[in-house]
Amino acid sequence: LSVPDNYAIVFVQGGASLQFAMVPMYFKQEGKVFSYIHTGEWSTKAIKEGKLLGEVKILASSEDHNFNYIPDLKNIKIPENSAYFHITSNETISGIQYQTFPDSGNVPMISDMSSDFMSRPIDVSKFGLIFAGAQKNVGPAGIVPVIIRKDLLDKEKKVPSMMNYAIHVENNSLYNTPNCFGIYMIGLVMKYVKKFGGLKKMEEFNRAKAKLIYDTIDAGSFYKGTAEKNSRSLMNVTFTLPKPDFDKEFNSEAEKLGLIGLKGHRSVGGFRASLYNAQTMENVKKLVEFMKDFETKHK
Ligand SMILES: Cc1ncc(COP(=O)(O)O)c(C=O)c1O
Numbered sequence: 001l002s003v004p005d006n007y008a009i010v011f012v013q014g015g016a017s018l019q020f021a022m023v024p025m026y027f028k029q030e031g032k033v034f035s036y037i038h039t040g041e042w043s044t045k046a047i048k049e050g051k052l053l054g055e056v057k058i059l060a061s062s063e064d065h066n067f068n069y070i071p072d073l074k075n076i077k078i079p080e081n082s083a084y085f086h087i088t089s090n091e092t093i094s095g096i097q098y099q100t101f102p103d104s105g106n107v108p109m110i111s112d113m114s115s116d117f118m119s120r121p122i123d124v125s126k127f128g129l130i131f132a133g134a135q136k137n138v139g140p141a142g143i144v145p146v147i148i149r150k151d152l153l154d155k156e157k158k159v160p161s162m163m164n165y166a167i168h169v170e171n172n173s174l175y176n177t178p179n180c181f182g183i184y185m186i187g188l189v190m191k192y193v194k195k196f197g198g199l200k201k202m203e204e205f206n207r208a209k210a211k212l213i214y215d216t217i218d219a220g221s222f223y224k225g226t227a228e229k230n231s232r233s234l235m236n237v238t239f240t241l242p243k244p245d246f247d248k249e250f251n252s253e254a255e256k257l258g259l260i261g262l263k264g265h266r267s268v269g270g271f272r273a274s275l276y277n278a279q280t281m282e283n284v285k286k287l288v289e290f291m292k293d294f295e296t297k298h299k
Contacts, residue, residue: 001199003124003147010168011183012144016114016133019144020049022163023084023110023129027152032083033057035107040067040091041267042112050086057082066268067094069228073102082107084128090116092136093265095238095272096231101126108152116235117145118193119277120203128152129165134182136235137277138189143182193277202277203234209275209284210234216288222295226268240270242298247271250294259287 003009012022023046024034034050036043038061050056057079060071078085085104090097092115101109101123108128117132124130129148135141146165153166161167167175173183196202214232217223217239226238241250247263250271254262264270273287 001118001122001124001147006150007124007147008150008153008169010146010148010165011173011178011186012146012162012168013142013179014144015142016112016131016144017045019112019131019146020046021053022165023086023131024050024053025159025163026157026165027083027108027110028054029083032081033079035059035078035082035085037061037071037073037085037087038063039070039088039094039096041093041265042091042114043086043088046086046088046112054083059085062096065228067091068096068226069231070096070098076102078104078107080106084108084110086110086112088112089122090114090233090235092236092274093272094268095227095233095236097233097235099230104128108149115276116233118189118199118202119206119235121199134186136274139186140182143179143186145186205281206234206275206277209279209281210237212284212288213237213239213273213275213291216291220295220299222299223291226264226270235275237273237275238264238268238270239272240264244269246294246298253294254287254290257286257290259283259290262287 033055035057036047038058047056059076060073062069062071085107089111097116109126110129111127113130114133115136118137124147131144131146134143148165153169155166157164193202217225222242223239226240241247251263262271262273264272
C-alpha cells in the first residue's frame with residue numbers, strides 16, 4: 001500500500017460498522033459538521049451514526065438513481081468547518097466504485113474501504129483515515145485495519161479509550177487483548193499479496209476478472225449492468241436479466257454448477273458477482289460460460 005511514514009496502522013475490533021460511530025465520536029469538534037458523500041447502503045449506515053453524534057452535511061448523493069453511480073466530485077466544495085469528509089470507496093451492494101479520489105484540501109478525508117481494501121494501489125497521502133472491515137480481501141470478520149495520519153492523533157480527546165485512535169496507536173494495537181488470530185491471518189494474506197506481485201498485479205488481476213463479466217453483459221442486450229459504466233466496481237459486478245421471471249432459474253442452474261451467492265441484494269435485485277482478491281479466474285470463466293449458455297437458451 002506504500003503507507004507513508006507519517007501514518008500509523010492499527011488493528012481495532014467491532015467490524016467496519018463500529019467505525020461508522022468511532023469516526024464521528026473521535027473527530028467531533030465544537031462548531032464543526034460531518035460531511036458525507038451518499039452513495040448507497042453503506043454510506044447510509046455511516047450517515048446514520050454521524051447524525052447521532054453531530055450535524056451531518058450530505059455534499060452529493062446518487063440516491064436519485066438508486067445509487068447506481070458515484071457522483072462527479074471534480075468541483076466539490078467541502079465546507080471548511082467540516083470535522084471530516086467521508087466517502088465509501090466501494091459500495092458493495094450496488095457495485096459502484098470510486099475510479100479516482102477527490103482532493104479534500106485541509107479537511108481530513110475518511111474512507112470506508114471495507115470492500116476494496118488491498119485490491120488496487122491507492123495514494124494513501126490523500127486520506128486522513130482509512131478503515132476496512134477485513135473480511136472481504138484481507139482476513140476474518142471483526143478485525144479492522146485502520147490507517148491514520150499521525151497529526152490527527154490526540155490522546156486527550158474526551159472519548160472512551162476504546163474509541164480513541166491515539167490510544168490504540170500508542171499501545172501498538174495492544175491496549176486491550178487483541179484479536180491475535182485475525183491479525184495473524186492478515187499477516188499471512190499480506191505475505192500472499194506480496195508474493196502475488198503486489199497491489200499493481202492484484203489490480204491487473206481484478207480488472208481482468210471483472211472485464212470478462214462486463215464484456216459478457218455489454219456484448220448483447222440480454223444482461224443489463226446495474227451500475228453506470230464509469231462507476232463500475234471491480235469487486236462487485238451487478239446485473240439484471242431481461243425478465244425477473246428468469247431469476248429463479250438462473251440462480252438454481254448456477255448453483256448446480258457450484259456458482260453460489262450470486263443473488264443480488266433486495267434493494268438492487270438481479271445478481272451480483274463478488275470478485276474479491278481470492279476469487280479465481282477459473283471461477284469467473286465458469287460463470288461467464290454459464291451466463292452465455294443461459295442467454296442462448298432464453299433469448
Ligand atoms: C463497504 C462496507 N462497509 C461496511 C461494512 C460492514 O462491515 P462489518 O460487517 O465489518 O461491520 C461492509 C460489509 O461487510 C461493507 O461492504
